[in-house]
Amino acid sequence: MLNSFVDQVRNFAIHPDTGWISARVTFDREQKQMYRVTVSAVDHGANPKSTNAVVMVEVLDKNEPPRFPASYRVFVTDENIPMGTVVGRVLALDGDQGK
Numbered sequence: 417m418l419n420s421f422v423d424q425v426r427n428f429a430i431h432p433d434t435g436w437i438s439a440r441v442t443f444d445r446e447q448k449q450m451y452r453v454t455v456s457a458v459d460h461g462a463n464p465k466s467t468n469a470v471v472m473v474e475v476l477d478k479n480e481p482p483r484f485p486a487s488y489r490v491f492v493t494d495e496n497i498p499m500g501t502v503v504g505r506v507l508a509l510d511g512d513q514g515k
């Protein structure tokens with residue numbers, strides 16, 4: 417008979433009776449892809465015995481919109497420049513896995 421599970425990281429909560437692990441934060445795969453959670457089970461003995469297990473939680477990728485590093489840029493250009501002259505460059509980044 418298990419008495420409780422103890423979560424050692426703040427990102428997860430573990431129900432002490434059912435063992436269900438739930439999220440306490442919103443995950444961002446582009447920030448962290450894998451979480452290692454150590455859980456403990458303690459019995460009801462007079463001298464309680466416990467054991468640990470490691471649970472790995474992988475955050476799967478979802479397709480999110482690309483983003484510009486800056487919300488806007490200002491480029492400066494001379495007047496009367498020839499048509500086709502480059503006035504600046506903008507780059508958008510997509511942190512998803514190939515999407």
Ligand SMILES: [Ca+2]
Nearest residue numbers: 479480512515
């Ligand atoms: Ca994307």
Ligand SMILES: [Ca+2]
Nearest residue numbers: 477478480512
């Ligand atoms: Ca993503």
